Amino acid sequence: xxGRTDSRxxxxxxxxxxxxxSSAIRLVVSIASRSPISSSGDxxxxxxxxxxxxxxxxxxxxxxxxxxxxxRFEIKRRLGEGATxxxxxxxxxxxxxxxxxxxxxxxxxxxxxxxxHEARALARFAHPNVLQIYEVGMFQGAPxxxxxxxxxxxxRQWILAEPRTTQAIVDLLCEAASGLVVAHQxxxxxxxxxxxxxxx
Numbered sequence: 444x445x446g447r448t449d450s451r452x453x454x455x456x457x458x459x460x461x462x463x464x465s466s467a468i469r470l471v472v473s474i475a476s477r478s479p480i481s482s483s484g485d486x487x488x489x490x491x492x493x494x495x496x497x498x499x500x501x502x503x504x505x506x507x508x509x510x511x512x513x514x515r516f517e518i519k520r521r522l523g524e525g526a527t528x529x530x531x532x533x534x535x536x537x538x539x540x541x542x543x544x545x546x547x548x549x550x551x552x553x554x555x556x557x558x559x560h561e562a563r564a565l566a567r568f569a570h571p572n573v574l575q576i577y578e579v580g581m582f583q584g585a586p587x588x589x590x591x592x593x594x595x596x597x598x599r600q601w602i603l604a605e606p607r608t609t610q611a612i613v614d615l616l617c618e619a620a621s622g623l624v625v626a627h628q629x630x631x632x633x634x635x636x637x638x639x640x641x642x643x
Contacts, residue, residue, distance in 0.1 A: 487548060513546060516534065542590065
């Protein structure tokens with residue numbers, strides 16, 4: 444079917460977030476092929492070392508911190524790390540907005556096209572309960588993904604922060620499910636639904 448994403452390639456590419464006009468939850472979808480991404484590349488770790496080094500030098504010697512960037516995107520702070528890469532809050536000086544940047548581990552030449560093909564399909568996917576993907580690219584042999592930055596935490600953090608009613612939790616999950624339904628209708632399968640991939 445034209446425009447259909449091969450579900451075999453969609454491991455966990457979308458971040459789904461129940462986020463209607465009255466709530467703030469987003470479903471997170473991240474891109475990863477069924478074949479494991481090679482961890483031999485050092486791009487995310489190298490970037491993280493550079494970021495920490497410049498921050499320490501600034502604190503120790505009072506020098507202005509040198510910006511660490513992935514292409515035009517300026518890294519601001521680390522948000523988290525998973526098996527496939529590291530997620531940062533970043534700033535896009537061209538469009539003057541904050542974004543989330545996920546830098547994946549380096550991939551082989553053969554996997555780059557598959558990654559970019561899937562990412563383009565996800566970028567065309569728009570739903571109020573799915574994290575919006577803005578852009579994808581390659582940086583020093585490693586793919587990266589730019590998405591909207593959700594100012595909040597995961598569903599697990601939201602649940603543990605204070606007592607929640609069953610109805611409040613069900614309402615958020617129903618919003619996330621509505622995004623999943625539309626994704627499935629378009630041939631995109633999220634194979635890693637868990638509280639950490641739901642942003643509130």
